[in-house]
Amino acid sequence: MNRFRIRRGILRQSLLTLMCMLIGFAVVTQLRTYENIANDVVKLSPEQRAELMISLIDRNAATEREIIALRQQNEDYRRTQSNGTSTLDQLANDLNRYKLHTGAVQVQGGGVTITINYPLRAADVIALTNEVRNASGEAIAINGRRIVARTRIEEDDNAELYLDGQIQHAPYTIQAIGDKETLMGALNRVGGLLRIWNEIDGVDITIEPTNVITMPRVSNQPEFRYAQPAPKEGQ
Amino acid sequence: MRQLLPQHRAILSLFALLFGGLFVGMLMSVRPQVALSSSSSSRNSSASLSVDRIGTLREHQQELNAELSRLRDEQAELQQQSTSSQSNFEEIRTQIDQQQQMAALVAMRGPGVVVTLNDSNANSLPDEVADVNRYIIHQQQLVTLVGVLWSNGAEAISINDQRITDQTSIYCVGSTILINQELMAPPFTIRAIGDPNTLANAASNSPLLSDLWNRQREFGIGVDVKQKAQVQVPAYTGPLANRHLEVAP
Numbered sequence: 001m002n003r004f005r006i007r008r009g010i011l012r013q014s015l016l017t018l019m020c021m022l023i024g025f026a027v028v029t030q031l032r033t034y035e036n037i038a039n040d041v042v043k044l045s046p047e048q049r050a051e052l053m054i055s056l057i058d059r060n061a062a063t064e065r066e067i068i069a070l071r072q073q074n075e076d077y078r079r080t081q082s083n084g085t086s087t088l089d090q091l092a093n094d095l096n097r098y099k100l101h102t103g104a105v106q107v108q109g110g111g112v113t114i115t116i117n118y119p120l121r122a123a124d125v126i127a128l129t130n131e132v133r134n135a136s137g138e139a140i141a142i143n144g145r146r147i148v149a150r151t152r153i154e155e156d157d158n159a160e161l162y163l164d165g166q167i168q169h170a171p172y173t174i175q176a177i178g179d180k181e182t183l184m185g186a187l188n189r190v191g192g193l194l195r196i197w198n199e200i201d202g203v204d205i206t207i208e209p210t211n212v213i214t215m216p217r218v219s220n221q222p223e224f225r226y227a228q229p230a231p232k233e234g235q
Numbered sequence: 236m237r238q239l240l241p242q243h244r245a246i247l248s249l250f251a252l253l254f255g256g257l258f259v260g261m262l263m264s265v266r267p268q269v270a271l272s273s274s275s276s277s278r279n280s281s282a283s284l285s286v287d288r289i290g291t292l293r294e295h296q297q298e299l300n301a302e303l304s305r306l307r308d309e310q311a312e313l314q315q316q317s318t319s320s321q322s323n324f325e326e327i328r329t330q331i332d333q334q335q336q337m338a339a340l341v342a343m344r345g346p347g348v349v350v351t352l353n354d355s356n357a358n359s360l361p362d363e364v365a366d367v368n369r370y371i372i373h374q375q376q377l378v379t380l381v382g383v384l385w386s387n388g389a390e391a392i393s394i395n396d397q398r399i400t401d402q403t404s405i406y407c408v409g410s411t412i413l414i415n416q417e418l419m420a421p422p423f424t425i426r427a428i429g430d431p432n433t434l435a436n437a438a439s440n441s442p443l444l445s446d447l448w449n450r451q452r453e454f455g456i457g458v459d460v461k462q463k464a465q466v467q468v469p470a471y472t473g474p475l476a477n478r479h480l481e482v483a484p
Contacts, residue, residue: 046285056292078313103401107481123379127379149339224345224390227390
């Protein structure tokens with residue numbers, strides 16, 4: 001009986017030690033990540049630090065704008081709930097806001113049109129979409145096809161390019177909706193992907209501001225087969 | 236001397252265990268690093284000023300993200316209340332749920348893979364002229380890996396604590412990497428939900444990733460691919476950019 005109690009004590013202590021070790025490991029790893037980031041920042045040139053600061057300031061301003069909009073929307077929900085009027089319009093607005101990003105709806109806006117007359121590989125197109133997103137593109141289409149996060153960008157053994165299974169040929173027209181000046185400046189920047197392709201690889205590229213770009217909805221939006229919502233913390 | 240009460244003794248031993256654990260954790264998490272650059276010693280006062288400013292901006296970013304998440308949760312709750320009272324709202328309720336998930340605004344879980352990328356574990360560069368760039372993880376490798384995972388049916392992807400959305404950019408400023416404009420440092424843990432076999436096979440064998448695997452063999456870059464019965468990715472906590480984007484009539 002006594003021995004059993006002692007054994008249980010040892011088991012409990014071992015578990016506690018193990019738990020503490022794990023906590024220690026997690027805490028230190030976290031601290032090291034912060035430290036690594038701080039060290040990386042220290043190593044940057046003044047120009048790079050300025051670039052980083054501008055990027056963070058822009059980001060925080062965008063977050064603040066969305067916070068203000070969400071507060072207003074939530075206030076509107078509460079008001080319509082309390083006075084019993086319909087909230088269908090609000091729900092439809094929210095739904096459309098999500099659809100802008102999932103590609104489930106046709107979208108439009110000002111932006112830029114890039115033309116590239118060169119056979120691009122899948123890795124090039126993946127890098128290019130990242131470059132346009134870096135340049136603060138809000139939506140992208142290639143050859144009239146909306147590109148969202150899950151768009152399949154692939155090539156076959158003959159290096160032919162496919163977007164969601166549809167073969168694509170040069171010249172490619174890449175459209176990006178966003179702030180025209182920001183997009184023009186960022187996509188034309190020295191050392192940027194398009195400048196490198198143009199100046200070093202001799203790729204024929206044009207970039208032009210465009211007043212109204214319309215992009216179709218995605219041809220199919222595959223449902224989730226594996227992913228399901230994770231239970232909220234504390235549930 | 237006063238005798239220690241049993242509960243005090245328990246607290247003391249807990250602290251001893253915690254510090255012991257911390258120490259062991261510290262030892263375990265120390266790994267050899269490539270000797271990258273000695274330029275950090277050239278830090279001057281104006282540099283530390285901008286480093287501090289970046290630190291403040293990052294803290295503010297965390298606070299804003301937390302507030303944004305809170306408001307999104309609150310909105311989801313209000314949408315729920317608005318639709319639960321009326322049966323004819325069921326259809327729009329289903330669509331809202333579905334599109335929120337597709338827009339990466341909901342934490343998801345399911346089977347998939349975890350890929351870990353890390354800078355080289357080489358203790359030092361083989362010679363003076365060796366190119367440091369070959370020993371560290373770059374924007375390009377992360378971008379291509381994410382692209383390959385999407386092309387192979389990934390349904391949701393995150394890198395460290397950042398969910399990948401249709402607007403996510405992975406961007407290098409000097410040796411730092413920004414994902415969703417959040418600063419990151421290696422190791423990079425990429426979690427993807429989808430068919431574990433297909434995703435692991437793509438991460439290990441896609442010709443698009445041959446450069447990554449070559450660097451692993453030649454320069455000791457850390458690449459690890461594991462299939463998982465359950466992977467969880469967080470919700471996106473940053474702003475959705477749609478200042479210029481609207482539904483076409």
